[in-house]
Structures are given as structure tokens and as C-alpha cells.
Amino acid sequence: MILLTSALFFVLGHVMSQTPDNDRINCYPEKGAVPLQTACVSERGCTWANDTDHPKVPICHYPADYGYEVTSKTRTVHGYRVQLRWKTGQSCAFSTPVQTVTLDVEHQTNNRLRFKFYDQSSPRYEVPMDMPGPDTAASPEYEVGIPDSGLFYINVTRRDTGTVIWDSSFGGFTFADQFLQISTKLPSRYVYGFGEHEHATFHHDLNWRTWGMLTRDESPGPPVQETAADGTMYDVERNNYGVHPFYMAMEEDGNAHGVLLLNSNPQDVTFQPKPALTFRTIGGVLDFYMFLGPSPEEVVQQYTQAIGRPFMPPYWSLGFQLCRYGYKNLEHIQNVVDSMRNYNIPQDVQYADIDYMERQLDFTLDHTNFHGLPAYFRQLQDEGMKTIIILDPAISKNETNYPAWDRGVQMDVWIKNEDQSGPAYGKVWPEYADEFLPGKMENASWDFQVENYRSLVGFPDFLKPSTHDWWHEQIVDFYNDPTEGIRFDGIWIDMNEPANFIPGNYDPTTNSGKCGNNIWNNPDYTPWVMGDLYSKTICMDAHQEGTDGTTYKHYDVHNLYGWSQTPTTLRSARVATGKRSIVVTRSTFPGSGKSGGHWLGDNTSKWDHLHKSIIGMLEFNLFGIPYIGADICGFWGEPDREMCWRWMQLGAFYPYSRNHNQKDVIAEQDPSAWGPEFAEASRAVLLTRYRLLPYLYTLFYEAHTKGSTVVRPLLHEFRTDRNAWTVDRQFLWGPALLISPVLEQGATSVTAYMPDARWFDYYTDSEVSSSSRGSNVTIPCDMDCIPLHVRGGYVIPTQEPATNTKTSRQNKFEILVVLNDDESAEGRLFWDDGESADTIESGDYLLLELRANAGGFTTIVTHKGYQPDSTTTIGSLKVLGLKSTVGEVKLNGVSTSRYTYRQNVLHITGMNIDLAASHEIRWSKTTSAAVHLIPARWQLLFVFAVLCALLT
Incomplete structure (x- = not known):
């Protein structure tokens, strides 16, 4: 009986499982699958x-x-x-397994490890991206474990702690032609990253969640429902505009590491409660880069060292920006700008969306409604403002004498259809000319408009060098065109997933889209993305070409479209303007931050999108794209007044701060549209932003040179505090400024977590009670409030604000010193002319080290390649957190009476010292607080009066 039972268990070994629930890797991972026992086993x-x-x-x-x-x-x-060999007798549900797989393990540096699975006998597609090769790894921080024989697995262990940070001994590893899968255990449940999606929390939900990654013209939102094979409904998370197969994981002891899968094919990732995750992709190779940190901030620095440091934005691009899809005419824009000025609301940038174009054709101007736009934009520039225009990649072919199309044909720039007989046509924004639209229906449905009004378009192949030359030519010519052109300062590129209003390539027989039924358009395994792979884009079997003549299927490089368009757009904008410019792109991939910023897409005017915008900011800083923000007040829908009010307060602290909304909304939502109270609240919070811009600009210098984050979660600064690992309703600017916005309707207070540090209220200079450290505190917050706290140990350079950065840059600097428990603080100030290209590379900048202790403050010029205007001086110094009163202040050795000391705050004014020189400010301590609470010049009179009173 025992033998019979044992034999039965052996025969049914693949039926009765001993595997714990959380250890199971799904063998039916396809969307809408209905598992069948026979198929599963046999x-x-x-x-x-x-x-x-x-x-x-x-x-x-x-x-x-x-x-x-x-x-x-x-x-x-x-x-x-x-060398790895597929186990004899195994089945693979998807595609054909590669029988022999090669794994290369490279100890690239002490903190960077690469391991790559590929087919040595048959070259496969790899991402055409420059990544660093191996360097010296004399003392690697990791150990790699691989058995000498038997079943393959790979694990990676942190040397100094023994923590296993990668462990693929789960089973399920597959390297098939169109199905590549590997799983790993995670060292904790705290995992961040992967995108682009709308995530409910910054740390991932590990409850069997699957996220698909394929760039798509898709607004953020909740999951959508699709239909399974048995007719039941199931949820699919929305895959949005970018693809970022990168995550950071915390380890139980507070160390952190990051992992990049360098693969641009359609893919997904599944989390499970083990904790563990599974990567699946349907092409290319499995090329992993691991970054050992050990701090979260070091993880990002090491990651951006590999994929490219973030670009350095011009100073003006840190000012407030205003846009709308649906400006009716030039007068509409003028009225909005005038209204902003009437309320003295800061504004640096005015946009023109596709409304300015003739029938949404790139490089054209609507002379009926926007005839005077070029002159008006030049006027704004003369007055200290900047302008940004939008460009979409799709170019209409149904035109006569349209240089963008004609030159594109001559230079052979288009993505081709499968047999390369011609461009892969789609339909996007451009409309047919009026003569081709007899009886146009003004209120026609969207589908009717696409079918009957939209012209055919070609999609530029931005992987080809000739396309870069063509795009550059179009941008520069448009900038310089005396009749059609616009003298822009920056470019906004949209619809570059690439978006297509029909599913696949244009089919004249149906006047819609269609793709061939082949392994590229309909592979055996489709990752967990919305719809088919070609939904809202072109066919996956379309043909593209690389810089060295390499040919690609769109299937392999679809996710690189925006990534390949951004650098050439930035280069062209810089050549056209002759200055440092900016590109804001909708579609991104690892490395996009080298050339552009990003906004979080067509969000919705809902309260929960305030919180989710913070999560998006944190994620994109993790991805190496710190110039990031959301459409303030929401793109879709009409915001209510309170929500827009609170969103303006939050949006004032986005690195990329822009208010933008959709065409068909009746109401305006710019800060001047809601009346005097709203305008004053917006003005106040934006002036706070503008005061802090020197600090923000310096953070971008740190990002550009060291790869640091600009906006960061609390866990980056307090990594041993597990309470900070889940905080995502607050965020930091750099290490020193804590922002705790109101995110709920009707709220008159904020519950904020105060990590274990010395904190001061930014507005009142008062110190937060030490008993609040490491705990949540409730902060009263009326409608004019967004709580800001500054952290002890840091020096924050600020500047007297103005209504645009051209003016504010001419004002005096104000240095805020915030002492820690040891009564010390440090900081930096980066300063240049704010708009010349490559000032860092050429050395045309000023860099100051700012240091303070209990007895004084010094500025040390560590690099002097730029001389500011003589009016650019340090006007004042404020010191928070002194534990003794102040008796005398000396500025560069000379006593000064221009100071006050009240409630532990030393405020020195009227200094007007040269920004570009080193200085020393010293103060002496005294135990007589009664005397030194008043200005020093009155101290002798005070003593004299006391003596007189005694004598009397």
C-alpha cells in the first residue's frame, strides 16, 4: 500500500503540488487565459x-x-x-525555446554588475543604446552564485551584509524566440519603479499585480476591462506613454539596490507576495544591469551614470508655465497673459498647442486665427517671457507644396510598411484641406472624424541619420521663416509613442487600419497591455533602419520612438535659438532624461490625481528624468475651484510647473480665471517658488553632474527609518525642503510625517518640537497654506522673487542657514547666465560652497568661470537654530550693526556683498539674551539708559 501510494504520488507529481502559494510562478500568464489541467501538465x-x-x-x-x-x-x-542547455523533454507554451543559451557575467565596477542572456549562435535584436562597458572592479560589493552543473540559477549577494538581492531559483526560466521569462525573489516587500503607469502608491502592491509595458497614447486612469476566452471580464492596467523596466528595492537593513532590464520589446512584470517578481518579454535578449547603492540616492546616481545624466535646463524653464489646448485665436492667448499680469501672477512661459497650426500641420501657421502670433511671441520675449510650441511627429501626405512632406520623401525618412513598398501610413491630427471636406459635420463623432476628415500621415523614422537631418532642417527653417515661422524658446513633442488614430497601418479597402496576421502583430504571447500590440499605433511588422544600416522590426523598437526623437529635437532647438533650450516629450525610455523632460500626460481633474502626480514625480526622478510635472488642475474635465486651488499650491513645487487643460472644456482654469482670492493665493505660492529657484537650479546642477534626484521621497534621506519607506503624500526638494500638500477635498489640516531630524517651519522660522521627530503631526492648514519645512544641517540659497525669472535673477540673494543639532549646516549655489549652452562643460559658471556653524558662516568660491552683474549680490543672511544668543556680528572682519536676534533667529541685512567672492561672517555668543534681542547699534544706548536709571 505504501509503495502504491508513493508510485501514485510520483505519477501525479505534476498534479498535486507541494509548492507554497506565494512561490508559484504562473504557467498560464497570458491575458484572459482559462487554465486547463490537461494542457497545463501535458x-x-x-x-x-x-x-x-x-x-x-x-x-x-x-x-x-x-x-x-x-x-x-x-x-x-x-x-x-x-553555457546553458534547455532541459531535454520540456515543453514551452510560447514560441520555440533556444536550445543553447549563453550567459555573460561582467563585474563592471565595484557597484555595477551586468549579466546578459543571449543566443551566441544566432544574433538577436539588442537595444541600440550606448551603455558603459566593464571598468575596474577591484573590490566588488557583490558576489555572484551560479552552479557548476545541474539546474541553472543565478543569485547575487551583497558582500558586507550577506543579503541575497537576486535569486532566480524559482523555476520557470525560459529563453524562447518570442517568450523570455525569468523570476527572482526580492529581499523585502518594498519595491519602487517600473513604468509608465498610474500607481496608487509609490511602493508596489505585491498582491499578484501585473503591469504591461508598451508605449501607448493612453491617459492615466484605473484598469480597463477585457474579455477572457470563457467570456468573463478581467482587469488590465493601463500602459501609458513611456517604458521604464527599472526598479529599486529596499533591503531589510536599509540598503538599496536597483535593477534595469535593458530590453525595448513589449513586456510585462508580475509581482507576487513571496516577495518576488517575474520579468516577461517577447523579443531581444535578457540584459540586466544591477546597481548596488547602497543608499537609494546612490542607486539613482549609478543608474544615471550608465544611461546618461539628466540635461541641465535653462533657468527660465523653472518658472511657471501656462498652456491650453483650445486657444481660439491670438486674442484668446493675449487676454490670458494680460489677466495674469493684471494680478501680478508670476509667469515665465506661454505655450501654443496645435491650435496655432493650419489644420494641425507641423511647421505651418493658421493665418486666420493666429496671424499675429509670431510678432506677439517676439513681444513677450522682449518683455522677459519665453515661448514654447508643440510639434507632433506624424506628417500629412495629402498636401500640395508642403515642404515637410516633400523633403521627407526626398530624404527617405519614413517608417516603411512590411514589404518596404512605401511608408506605413496612419491617421493622426492633420485634417484634409477644406476643399476635400464638402459637407463637413461640425459635431460628428470622433470615429467619423478620423475616417472622413483626417489625412494620411507618414511617421518619421528617428533611428535613421537622414531623419535627424530632415527634422533639424524643418525646425530651424520654421524658426527663421519670416512669414510662417515662430521664434520659440523651447519645443514640446507630443503623440510620439507613436500615436495613431487607427489600429495599424492604413488600409484603403476599409478606410481604417489593418495589420497582417503574423508573429509580429499577433505573437503567441501578448504581454499585459491594453488591446493588441498595434492598438493606437502602427503595425509591429513595419520596417525601420538604424544608424549603421541595421534594419529593425517596429516590434523591437516601438518603445524607442520618443527616445529617438528627443535628442535631435533638443539639438535642433539649440541651433535655432542659439541658446540652451528645452524639450518636453510625452514618450520616454531609459536615457530620455539626457535630452528632455516629461509631463505626466493627459491626467484628469480629480482629487486623487493630486496624490498620484506626486507618485509620478518620484518615479520619474528614479528613472533619471527629474524635469517632471503634471498638468496642474488636470487636463480632462472641469476642475472645481477648491481642487484647482490646492493643485496650484502643489504644482508650484513640481520641477516642471505648468497649468494645462483640454480643448472642449468651457471654463478657463489658469490662475487668473477664478477671481481675486484665487489669483492672490496662486501669486503667493508662486512667489515662494520663485524665491527658492536658486536652490532648485542648484539641485538640477547636481542632477546633471552627479545624477542626483531633484524631487525625492523621504526614504532617500532616511533610509533606516522604515516609516519613511511608504510615505508618498509628501516629498522633498533635494535633502533640505519638505513639502506636505493638502490632497483632500475640504481638508483644513495636513497629517505630515516628520523624520528624525531638526525641522523648522519655512514661513515662521519656528522649530518643530523635538518630540515630533519620527512621528506624524497634524498641521492646521487653511486655503492659503501649503506646509513647508526646512531641515537642519542645510544652507538654502534664495533670491528675492519677481513675476518672471529675467527680473528675479537681477535681485539680491538671501541665504537661509538652518542648523542641525550640532549647530552646523552646509549647502551649495550654482550660478551661470541661465541660458547659454553647455556652461558646465565649458566652465562658464560660478560655484559656491556654503558652510555654517555655531559661530559663523562662510562662502567659498570653488569655481569662478562666470562673473555676475555687479548688482547681483548677497543681501541678507538668516540663521535658524542657534542655541546661544548673539552679541556681535562681523562681516569679513568688520563689525556691523545691521542685524537682529529674536526667538533664536539671527537675521543680518543690508550686506550687499559680491556673490562671486569668498566671505566670512562671524558672530560671538553671549548669555545675555535681554540685550541682544535688539539691534546692536542700540545696545550702548540701552546700557546707558540702565545706568542712568540706577543713578537716579
């Missing part, structure tokens, strides 16, 4: 275990011995080369 070689009550636990899962075997492992100069 066709897929997996284990059937319908023995769980949890609806998300896989009932068909991979056995632990599924995968590849190690056949050899040899040392190389920088690590190992391992």
Missing part, C-alpha cells in the same frame, strides 16, 4: 494544483526543476561565461 510541462482559495494564486505553475542546465562555466577577464 503540453506545458507544468504543475496543476487547484488547491488554493486565493483567486490570484496560479493553479498551473512551473515546477522548480523547469528551465536550463549548466553545461560549462569559464572565467573571463571581467567575470564568467556560462
Whole structure:
């Protein structure tokens, strides 16, 4: 009986599972799959275990011995080369397994590890992205474990702590032609990253959540429902405009590491409560880069060192920006700008959306409604403002004498259809000319408009060098055109996923889109993305070309479209303007931050999008794109007054601060549109932003030169505080400024977490009670309030604000010193002319080290390649947190009476010292607080009066 039972268990070993629920890797991962026991066991070689009550636990899962075997492992100069063989007799549900896989392990640096799985006998697509090669790794912070024989797995251990940060011994590892899968255990439940999606929290939900990654013209929002094979409905998370297969994970002891899968094919990632995650992609290779930190901030610095440091924005681009899709005419724009000025609301940038174009054609001007726009934009520039125009990539072919199309044909710039017989046509914004639209229906449905009004378009292939030359020519010519052109200062590129209003390439027989039924458009496994791979874009079998003549399927490089358009757009804008410019792009990929910023897409005027915009900011700083923000007050829908009020307060602290909304909304939502009270509240919070711009600009210098984040979560600064690991309703500017916005309707207070540090209220200079450290505090907050706290130990350079940065840059600097418990503080100030290109690379800048202690403050010029105007001086110094009263102040050795000391705040005014020189300010301590609470010049009179009174 015992033998019979044992034999039965062996025969049914793939039916009755001993695998714990949270260890199971799904063997039916496709969208809408209905697992079948026979197929699970016989066709897929997996284990059937319908023995769980949890609806998300896989009932068909991979056995632990599924995968590849190690056949050899040899040392190389920088690590190992391992040969793997597909286990005999195994099945693969999707595509054809590669029988022999090569793994190269490279110890690239002490804190960067690369391990890459590929087919050595048959070259496969790899991302055409410059990544650093191996350098010296004399003392790597990691150990890599791979067995010499038997079932393959790879683990990575942090040397100094013994923490295992990667462990693929789960089973399920597959390297098939169009299905590549690997799983890893995670060292904790705190994982951040992967995008672009709308996430409810900054740290991921590990409850069997799957996120698809494929660039798509898709607004943020809740999951959408699709229909399973058995007719039931299931949720699919929205895949948005960018793809970022990068995550950062915390380890239980507060260390952090990051992992990039350098793969641009359609893919998804699944989290499970083990904690663990599974990568799946349907092409290319598995090319992983691991960054050892150990701090979260160091993880990002190491990541951006590999993919490229963020670009340095011009100073003006940190000012407030205003846009709307749906400006009716030039007068509409003028009225908005005038209204902003009437209320003295700061504004640096005015946009023109596609309304300014003739029928939404790039590089044209609507002379009926916007005839005077070029002259008006020049007027704004003369008055100290800047302008940005939008450009979409799709170019209409249904025109006569249209240089953008004609030159594109001559220079052969278009993405081709599958057989390369011509461009892969789609339909996007451009409309047919009026003569082709007899009886146009003004209120026609969207589908009717696309089918009957939209012209055919070609999509530039931005992987080709000739396309870069063509795009550059169009931008520069448009800038300089005396009749059609606009003298812009920056460019906003949209619709570059690339977006298409029909599914696939244009089919004249249906007047809609269609794609061939092949392995590219309809692979065996479709990742968890919305609809088909070609929904809202062109066919995956379209043909593209690379810089060296390499040919690609759009299937491989679709996710690189915006990434490939951004650098050439920035270069063209810089050449056209002759200055440092800016590009804001909708579609992004790792490395996009080198050339552009990003906004969080077509969000909605809902309260929960305030919170989600913070999460998006944190994620994109993690991705190396710190110039980031959301459409303030929301793009879709009409915001209510209170929500827009609170959103303006929050948006004043986006690195990229822009108010923008949709065309068909009746009401205006710019800060001047809501009446005097709203305008004054917006003015006040924007003036606070403008006062802090020197600090923000210096943070961007740090990002550009060191790869640091600009906006960062609390966990980056307080990584040993586990309470900080889940805070995502507050955020920091750099290490020193804590922002705690109101995010709920009707709220008159904020519950804010105060990490264990010395904190001061930015507005009142009062110190937060030490008993509040490491706890939540409730802060009263009326409608004119957004709580700001400054952290002890830091010096923050500020400047007297104005209504645009051209004016504010001419004002005096004000230095805010915030002492820590040891009565010390430090900071930096980066300063240049704010708009010349490559000032850092050419050395044309000023860099100051700012240091303070209990007895004084010094500025030290560490680089002097730029001389500010003589009026640009340090006018005042404020010191918070002194523990003794002040008796005498000396400025560069000379006593001064221009100071006050009240309530532990030393405020020195009227200094007017040269910004570009080193200075020393010293103060002496005294125990007589009664005397030194008043200006020093009155102290002798005070003493004299006391003596007189005694004598009397």
C-alpha cells in the first residue's frame, strides 16, 4: 500500500503540488487565459494544483526543476561565461525555446554588475543604446552564485551584509524566440519603479499585480476591462506613454539596490507576495544591469551614470508655465497673459498647442486665427517671457507644396510598411484641406472624424541619420521663416509613442487600419497591455533602419520612438535659438532624461490625481528624468475651484510647473480665471517658488553632474527609518525642503510625517518640537497654506522673487542657514547666465560652497568661470537654530550693526556683498539674551539708559 501510494504520488507529481502559494510562478500568464489541467501538465510541462482559495494564486505553475542546465562555466577577464542547455523533454507554451543559451557575467565596477542572456549562435535584436562597458572592479560589493552543473540559477549577494538581492531559483526560466521569462525573489516587500503607469502608491502592491509595458497614447486612469476566452471580464492596467523596466528595492537593513532590464520589446512584470517578481518579454535578449547603492540616492546616481545624466535646463524653464489646448485665436492667448499680469501672477512661459497650426500641420501657421502670433511671441520675449510650441511627429501626405512632406520623401525618412513598398501610413491630427471636406459635420463623432476628415500621415523614422537631418532642417527653417515661422524658446513633442488614430497601418479597402496576421502583430504571447500590440499605433511588422544600416522590426523598437526623437529635437532647438533650450516629450525610455523632460500626460481633474502626480514625480526622478510635472488642475474635465486651488499650491513645487487643460472644456482654469482670492493665493505660492529657484537650479546642477534626484521621497534621506519607506503624500526638494500638500477635498489640516531630524517651519522660522521627530503631526492648514519645512544641517540659497525669472535673477540673494543639532549646516549655489549652452562643460559658471556653524558662516568660491552683474549680490543672511544668543556680528572682519536676534533667529541685512567672492561672517555668543534681542547699534544706548536709571 505504501509503495502504491508513493508510485501514485510520483505519477501525479505534476498534479498535486507541494509548492507554497506565494512561490508559484504562473504557467498560464497570458491575458484572459482559462487554465486547463490537461494542457497545463501535458503540453506545458507544468504543475496543476487547484488547491488554493486565493483567486490570484496560479493553479498551473512551473515546477522548480523547469528551465536550463549548466553545461560549462569559464572565467573571463571581467567575470564568467556560462553555457546553458534547455532541459531535454520540456515543453514551452510560447514560441520555440533556444536550445543553447549563453550567459555573460561582467563585474563592471565595484557597484555595477551586468549579466546578459543571449543566443551566441544566432544574433538577436539588442537595444541600440550606448551603455558603459566593464571598468575596474577591484573590490566588488557583490558576489555572484551560479552552479557548476545541474539546474541553472543565478543569485547575487551583497558582500558586507550577506543579503541575497537576486535569486532566480524559482523555476520557470525560459529563453524562447518570442517568450523570455525569468523570476527572482526580492529581499523585502518594498519595491519602487517600473513604468509608465498610474500607481496608487509609490511602493508596489505585491498582491499578484501585473503591469504591461508598451508605449501607448493612453491617459492615466484605473484598469480597463477585457474579455477572457470563457467570456468573463478581467482587469488590465493601463500602459501609458513611456517604458521604464527599472526598479529599486529596499533591503531589510536599509540598503538599496536597483535593477534595469535593458530590453525595448513589449513586456510585462508580475509581482507576487513571496516577495518576488517575474520579468516577461517577447523579443531581444535578457540584459540586466544591477546597481548596488547602497543608499537609494546612490542607486539613482549609478543608474544615471550608465544611461546618461539628466540635461541641465535653462533657468527660465523653472518658472511657471501656462498652456491650453483650445486657444481660439491670438486674442484668446493675449487676454490670458494680460489677466495674469493684471494680478501680478508670476509667469515665465506661454505655450501654443496645435491650435496655432493650419489644420494641425507641423511647421505651418493658421493665418486666420493666429496671424499675429509670431510678432506677439517676439513681444513677450522682449518683455522677459519665453515661448514654447508643440510639434507632433506624424506628417500629412495629402498636401500640395508642403515642404515637410516633400523633403521627407526626398530624404527617405519614413517608417516603411512590411514589404518596404512605401511608408506605413496612419491617421493622426492633420485634417484634409477644406476643399476635400464638402459637407463637413461640425459635431460628428470622433470615429467619423478620423475616417472622413483626417489625412494620411507618414511617421518619421528617428533611428535613421537622414531623419535627424530632415527634422533639424524643418525646425530651424520654421524658426527663421519670416512669414510662417515662430521664434520659440523651447519645443514640446507630443503623440510620439507613436500615436495613431487607427489600429495599424492604413488600409484603403476599409478606410481604417489593418495589420497582417503574423508573429509580429499577433505573437503567441501578448504581454499585459491594453488591446493588441498595434492598438493606437502602427503595425509591429513595419520596417525601420538604424544608424549603421541595421534594419529593425517596429516590434523591437516601438518603445524607442520618443527616445529617438528627443535628442535631435533638443539639438535642433539649440541651433535655432542659439541658446540652451528645452524639450518636453510625452514618450520616454531609459536615457530620455539626457535630452528632455516629461509631463505626466493627459491626467484628469480629480482629487486623487493630486496624490498620484506626486507618485509620478518620484518615479520619474528614479528613472533619471527629474524635469517632471503634471498638468496642474488636470487636463480632462472641469476642475472645481477648491481642487484647482490646492493643485496650484502643489504644482508650484513640481520641477516642471505648468497649468494645462483640454480643448472642449468651457471654463478657463489658469490662475487668473477664478477671481481675486484665487489669483492672490496662486501669486503667493508662486512667489515662494520663485524665491527658492536658486536652490532648485542648484539641485538640477547636481542632477546633471552627479545624477542626483531633484524631487525625492523621504526614504532617500532616511533610509533606516522604515516609516519613511511608504510615505508618498509628501516629498522633498533635494535633502533640505519638505513639502506636505493638502490632497483632500475640504481638508483644513495636513497629517505630515516628520523624520528624525531638526525641522523648522519655512514661513515662521519656528522649530518643530523635538518630540515630533519620527512621528506624524497634524498641521492646521487653511486655503492659503501649503506646509513647508526646512531641515537642519542645510544652507538654502534664495533670491528675492519677481513675476518672471529675467527680473528675479537681477535681485539680491538671501541665504537661509538652518542648523542641525550640532549647530552646523552646509549647502551649495550654482550660478551661470541661465541660458547659454553647455556652461558646465565649458566652465562658464560660478560655484559656491556654503558652510555654517555655531559661530559663523562662510562662502567659498570653488569655481569662478562666470562673473555676475555687479548688482547681483548677497543681501541678507538668516540663521535658524542657534542655541546661544548673539552679541556681535562681523562681516569679513568688520563689525556691523545691521542685524537682529529674536526667538533664536539671527537675521543680518543690508550686506550687499559680491556673490562671486569668498566671505566670512562671524558672530560671538553671549548669555545675555535681554540685550541682544535688539539691534546692536542700540545696545550702548540701552546700557546707558540702565545706568542712568540706577543713578537716579
